[in-house]
Amino acid sequence: MPAFTTNVEFGDWVKSGKVILGAPADGPKMSYLRILAKKYNVPCFDTLDETLQAAVERNRRMVRETTRRITPDA
Structure with missing residues (x-):
């Protein structure tokens, strides 16, 4: 059974x-x-x-950016 994301959720x-x-x-x-x-430049992948x-x-980048904001001297 496919796991559809609703248009509303997306x-x-x-x-x-x-x-x-x-x-x-x-x-x-x-x-x-x-x-x-x-329209919103969301990356799309086929596999x-x-x-x-x-x-x-993306998660790694977000963690690095968050870490820099929390500990700017790191």
Whole structure:
């Protein structure tokens, strides 16, 4: 059974800078989410591997940025 994210849930997060989109290129019910992602420069990936790599890298960047703000002398 597919795990669909609703358009509402995605719309709530799309402008946050914390979202990436991963789905097969021919995934069902994805056209609106892909359009919205493009509008807000959300990275899109067609494979699980690419999506996970992007998520890990985004998380690493966010941790580094947060650490710099909390401990500016580090």
